[in-house]
Amino acid sequence: MADPVLFEFLHTEMVAELWAPDPDPGWGGKKSLSVLEGLGFRVGQALGERLPRETLAFREELDALKFLCKDLWAAMFQKHMDGLRTNHQGTYVLQDNSFPLLITMGSGPQYLEEAPKFLAFTCGLLCGALHTLGFQSLVTASVASLPACKFQVVIQKS
Amino acid sequence: MSRQANRGTENKKMSSELFTLTYGALVTQLCKDYENDEDVNKQLDRMGYNIGVRLIEDFLARSNVGRCHDFRETADVIAKVAFKMYLGITPSITNWSPAGDEFSLILENNPLVDFVELPDNHSSLIYSNLLCGVLRGALEMVQMAVEAKFVQDTLKGDGVTEIRMRFIRRIEDNLPAGEE
Numbered sequence: 001m002a003d004p005v006l007f008e009f010l011h012t013e014m015v016a017e018l019w020a021p022d023p024d025p026g027w028g029g030k031k032s033l034s035v036l037e038g039l040g041f042r043v044g045q046a047l048g049e050r051l052p053r054e055t056l057a058f059r060e061e062l063d064a065l066k067f068l069c070k071d072l073w074a075a076m077f078q079k080h081m082d083g084l085r086t087n088h089q090g091t092y093v094l095q096d097n098s099f100p101l102l103i104t105m106g107s108g109p110q111y112l113e114e115a116p117k118f119l120a121f122t123c124g125l126l127c128g129a130l131h132t133l134g135f136q137s138l139v140t141a142s143v144a145s146l147p148a149c150k151f152q153v154v155i156q157k158s
Numbered sequence: 159m160s161r162q163a164n165r166g167t168e169n170k171k172m173s174s175e176l177f178t179l180t181y182g183a184l185v186t187q188l189c190k191d192y193e194n195d196e197d198v199n200k201q202l203d204r205m206g207y208n209i210g211v212r213l214i215e216d217f218l219a220r221s222n223v224g225r226c227h228d229f230r231e232t233a234d235v236i237a238k239v240a241f242k243m244y245l246g247i248t249p250s251i252t253n254w255s256p257a258g259d260e261f262s263l264i265l266e267n268n269p270l271v272d273f274v275e276l277p278d279n280h281s282s283l284i285y286s287n288l289l290c291g292v293l294r295g296a297l298e299m300v301q302m303a304v305e306a307k308f309v310q311d312t313l314k315g316d317g318v319t320e321i322r323m324r325f326i327r328r329i330e331d332n333l334p335a336g337e338e
Contacts (some may be wrong), residue, residue, distance in 0.1 A: 001173040001174045001245075001246035001269075002176075002177035002178065002244065002245055002269055003172075003243060003244045003246075004173055004242070005213070005216055006177050006178060006209075006244055006245075007173070007176055007177045009209045009212060010177065010181060010184070010205075010209065010288075011180070013205040013209055014180075014184055014205075015207055016208075017201070017205060018184075018187065035187065038169075038187075039180070039183040039184065039187055042178070042179075042183045042186075043179045043183050046175075046273075047175065047176060047179060047181045050175060070295060075173045076173065078173070079267070101240060
């Protein structure tokens, strides 16, 4: 059993290593997070595949989102998501009032500019897990004040 | 009730897999970014070092282990306390050099390599090289310069995974007067 601290430290190193050097630079800073997002996506997909069978049988979007908030979050961060809101049209907002990967950066607006790169991996991970559960989605994250953050999930209708 | 308990272990397992899978994704990415495996090995070692210098703080705070007086004691702490705490395994310690400055850690099951199969064209990749960096970085923070390297690896067909540890020297810090 790997200790959760290992994941946190590894994540920090990954951010330091991978967020800047993008082999395929596109428009501005936005693109530079795609590598981290891609990594997260793959990990999320694989984690999704390793879920117990019963959970893979989700029919409803909402069940899948609830799963992310409870089980997946508990597996990653040993806690549940603090809030889940939806407009019932495929858009969900997942709120974490003290996102573990941001906690160590302090509270308040001081390091706000640095925050996005610490969220990219997790965005990808949520997206990847949803992909395994059968939902195409766009996941973005926003931070108003550390260490609280919101993940917005938009389910893509095919 | 039993369902609840079941969930708990499920989460623990997933949390461990989260680390293993994330590490795998990282190695994959580095193999894409760098032309040759040597550079990937170096990069993994460097990242491990950065983790190690921070992990030691966490370890000392949580374990209540004091200063080690010789390398044998260090070996014991690494294998029985640190590996246990962070990876949930206890490597065995063997192959002491006569001088007592070298030993081997034998890992029967390396959690970093779950789900891994090395492709043929990466024969010189040391998949778990991060571990060597972690060990080096952490020990450097307690004034020990060591060299850690993989000499056997199950991923490459060896029977066991073996990390060779060599004590180089004690680092003399410019400690403030009166502190030891």
